[in-house]
Amino acid sequence: MTQINRRAMIAATSAAILLPRPLLAQNAAEPFSWDRLVAMAQRLGRTPFKEAPLYPAAQAVDYTALHQARFRDDRTLWGDLPGDTGVRFFPLSRNAAQPVAISIVDKGRATPLRYDPAMFDAPADNPVKKLSPDAGFAGFRIMNAARDGDWLSFLGASYFRAPSPQGQFGLSARAIAINTGIQGKEEFPRFTHFWLERTGASSVTIHALLDGASITGAFRFVSTLGKDGVRQDVTAALFPRRAIPELGLMPMTSMFWYDQANKMQGTDWRPEIHDSDMLSIASADGAIQARPLFNPANPLVSTFVERSPKGFGLVQRDRNFDHYQDDGVYYDRRPTLWASSVKPLGAGQVRLYTFPTDSEFTDNVAAYWTPDVAPRPGARIDINYRLDWSGSGTPAGKDMAIVSNIWRGHGDSADIDRMVVDFSGLPEGTKPDIWADLTGGTIVKKGGYPVLGQGGLFRVAIDIKREPNKNADVRVQLRAGDRSLSEYIHYPIGA
Numbered sequence: 182m183t184q185i186n187r188r189a190m191i192a193a194t195s196a197a198i199l200l201p202r203p204l205l206a207q208n209a210a211e212p213f214s215w216d217r218l219v220a221m222a223q224r225l226g227r228t229p230f231k232e233a234p235l236y237p238a239a240q241a242v243d244y245t246a247l248h249q250a251r252f253r254d255d256r257t258l259w260g261d262l263p264g265d266t267g268v269r270f271f272p273l274s275r276n277a278a279q280p281v282a283i284s285i286v287d288k289g290r291a292t293p294l295r296y297d298p299a300m301f302d303a304p305a306d307n308p309v310k311k312l313s314p315d316a317g318f319a320g321f322r323i324m325n326a327a328r329d330g331d332w333l334s335f336l337g338a339s340y341f342r343a344p345s346p347q348g349q350f351g352l353s354a355r356a357i358a359i360n361t362g363i364q365g366k367e368e369f370p371r372f373t374h375f376w377l378e379r380t381g382a383s384s385v386t387i388h389a390l391l392d393g394a395s396i397t398g399a400f401r402f403v404s405t406l407g408k409d410g411v412r413q414d415v416t417a418a419l420f421p422r423r424a425i426p427e428l429g430l431m432p433m434t435s436m437f438w439y440d441q442a443n444k445m446q447g448t449d450w451r452p453e454i455h456d457s458d459m460l461s462i463a464s465a466d467g468a469i470q471a472r473p474l475f476n477p478a479n480p481l482v483s484t485f486v487e488r489s490p491k492g493f494g495l496v497q498r499d500r501n502f503d504h505y506q507d508d509g510v511y512y513d514r515r516p517t518l519w520a521s522s523v524k525p526l527g528a529g530q531v532r533l534y535t536f537p538t539d540s541e542f543t544d545n546v547a548a549y550w551t552p553d554v555a556p557r558p559g560a561r562i563d564i565n566y567r568l569d570w571s572g573s574g575t576p577a578g579k580d581m582a583i584v585s586n587i588w589r590g591h592g593d594s595a596d597i598d599r600m601v602v603d604f605s606g607l608p609e610g611t612k613p614d615i616w617a618d619l620t621g622g623t624i625v626k627k628g629g630y631p632v633l634g635q636g637g638l639f640r641v642a643i644d645i646k647r648e649p650n651k652n653a654d655v656r657v658q659l660r661a662g663d664r665s666l667s668e669y670i671h672y673p674i675g676a
Contacts, residue, residue, distance in 0.1 A: 213284070213291035213376060218388055218399040219418045223561070225390070226397040226420030233373065236280050236316055239273035241308035247274055250303040250310075254328055258285070264382030265332060265406045267324040270300070272309050273316055277337050279371065280317025286378035286388070294318075321375065323385055325406070332406045338369045339391060340434075341402075343411035343570040344516055351435065351456040351515030352495055354568060357419070358429025358549045359395055362482040362534045366426065368394055383407070396421050396428075396556075410516065410571040419562040428556050429532070429549030431520040431566050435495045436544050437474040437535070441504070442587045445476075453505050454541045456515045459498050459584070460533050460548050461668075463491035463577040471584050471668035472533060474546060478675050480536040485671075486529075491577075492521035493531045495548050498574040498585070519576040520550075523565040528553040582607040582639065582659055582667035589674075592644040597625060598674055602657055603632070604639045604667050613659035613666050615641055621653035622646055629659075647674065 250272065254260065258268040273280060284291040296316045301309050320336035330348050335341040339356035359368035370393025378386045384405040391398035398419040405412050421428075435457040439448055448454075455474065462470035462485055470485055474495075497515040499505075505512040529552040538545040556562060569576065575583055585605040592599040607613065615629045622645050629641040639659065647653045653674045659667035 210290040210292040212289060213286050213388075214289060215388070215399070215401060215416075218376070218390065218401075222390055222397045222399040222418060223420050225392060226422055226559075230392070230394045230422060232394075233279045233371070235278040236273050236312075238308065238312055238316070239278035240275050241311070242272065242274040246303075246308050247272075249307050250301040253300075253302055256300065257324060257328070258377075259379055260328075262379070263326070265323070265325045266379050266382065266385050267326075267328060268321055268377060268385070269324060269331075270294075270321045271319040271334075271336055272296070272301070273312060273319050277319035281320065281372060282374045283318050283321060284374070284376045286376045286386075291376050321377070323404070332411055333385070333404055335372065335375065335387065335389075338371045339389075343404075343413075345514050345570070345572045346408070346410045347511070347514040347572060349511050349514035349516070351497065351512075352518055352546075353434050353544070354518060355432040355434060356389070356391055356400055356417070357393075357396065357398065358427075358432035358547065359393065359425060360427045361429050361432070361547050361549065362532055363427055364480065370394075370396055370398075372400075381405070391419075393422075395423050395425050410569065412570075413568040415564075415566050415568060417562075417564050419556075419564070421556040421558050421560065421562070423558050425556050427532075427551060429547075429551055430564055431493075431522070431568075432547060432549035433495050433518050433520065434544045435474075435546040435548075436538070436541060437476055437546050438538055438541050439476055440499070442473075442589045443475045449541075451506050453499070454507075454512060455497075456512070457495040457497050457517075457546060459496045460493070460531070461496050461519075461575075461577045462487065462493040462531050465489050465491060468665060469577045469581055469668045470531075470671065472671045473584065473587055474535065475673075476545070477535050477537055477673075480534070481673065483533040483535075483671070483673065485531040485533075487526075487531055488528050489522075489525035490531065490550075492519055493548065493550070494519035494569075494576050495546065496574060496576060498583070500572070500574060514572070516570045517573050517576055519569045519571070519573070521567050521569075522550075523567065526550060526552065579606070581665065582637075584668055584670055585638070587672065592625065596646065598645045598647060598653075600643045600645065600655060600672065600674070602641045602643075602670065604641070604659055605637055607631075607637050607639045607659065607666065609637065611639075611661075611666065613639065613661060616658045616660050617641075617643055618656045619645060619653060621651045622648050645674065 322331040322334035342353040360366040374390040376388040387402040403414040437455040460472040582604040586603040588601040625644040
């Protein structure tokens with residue numbers, strides 16, 4: 182997975198633009214439908230891939246230029262209509278220099294939009310003002326009714342993101358992931374065209390054409406803003422151009438620098454910094470897999486074999502401000518993203534890929550579904566799933582005790598690792614069995630007890646002796662006989 186420059190993305194998101202009136206079209210309106218878009222993607226998949234060139238003048242649009250260019254609110258697309266559907270557009274920039282085409286759909290006809298330098302209030306010498314009408318756009322964002330924030334944005338390759346119900350952005354989703362866990366082989370298909378359709382006072386449907394070296398595709402995102410966050414019903418038809426070693430569906434990407442279990446010397450003064458702290462998987466049999474995130478010393482792929490899981494997602498479970506002390510970007514308010522397929526997925530794996538980072542500005546975490554059946558060139562892959570962007574810490578369900586904290590340190594000697602796991606939500610008076618398993622080492626001892634004065638909190642401590650120069654993988658669960666009382670935790674400990 183590439184290192185995404187988060188500072189550049191933040192700069193682009195906060196840049197403001199407007200849509201001039203009247204709307205400027207490059208061509209006359211033409212018929213548009215989902216079937217037409219699918220046919221377009223299929224035809225594209227039969228032709229050789231051609232990388233879109235960078236727009237030369239975009240290289241002059243840097244971080245400063247983006248912040249100097251401001252939206253004029255009265256030019257927002259659909260800004261004269263009530264509700265949460267005002268659309269504003271991102272200009273091309275140094276970090277988003279490949280143009281995308283954007284059209285507006287109304288009553289089955291699509292009208293292309295044209296870039297206009299007059300979109301911006303900016304100094305005359307600002308390079309945004311010098312982009313010509315043929316420049317195209319970098320992406321767009323959808324504003325709330327108050328126009329003081331956006332609730333959905335598409336910008337860069339096939340990335341898009343939505344905030345938590347508290348209005349704080351964090352992790353991102355992607356349309357597709359290609360060879361993410363294979364060093365040096367990852368590809369980044371990109372949306373080349375968008376078609377926007379206003380479908381309600383708080384709903385916009387986004388159609389998109391995907392193009393990449395290994396795959397093309399048609400996507401439809403029925404996106405709605407509600408009191409519990411943003412929901413997207415996604416339909417996609419994919420057409421592989423060639424064999425793909427690792428196809429990632431429903432992918433999402435996030436950032437994890439450190440938390441209380443693995444804070445490194447010389448890091449920031451804040452106690453924790455991460456957009457997500459856990460991968461959660463709801464298995465078909467009712468089990469809930471929990472894989473806490475950490476910042477690995479080397480790139481790491483973790484795989485979870487599943488058959489038609491109910492869903493998976495990257496979760497920000499810790500929502501205690503005191504644990505972050507960040508009063509600027511509020512990591513305690515970051516969204517959770519949960520993906521659930523409408524139809525059974527069959528056999529495959531949920532994969533988690535992480536690589537080392539030394540800052541909060543690089544997305545170093547990716548999660549995605551990889552089917553067991555390899556994609557066949559020329560075939561069609563249909564997928565239909567839902568994305569829920571929420572503030573939930575337990576999107577997989579709340580009928581089990583959950584992991585609330587993990588700590589690590591030395592045990593009784595320097596060659597012993599001690600792992601301490603706190604479970605919350607265990608019914609009072611419950612005396613669970615502590616099930617623990619380990620590969621790459623030996624469990625020296627284990628024990629657990631309810632924490633006095635903390636209702637429902639049960640603490641487990643495990644001492645581990647690792648095999649020399651090997652990674653260890655710890656698995657822990659609270660049980661009552663054969664019945665699961667808690668999430669099933671997976672936690673690697675690096676050599």
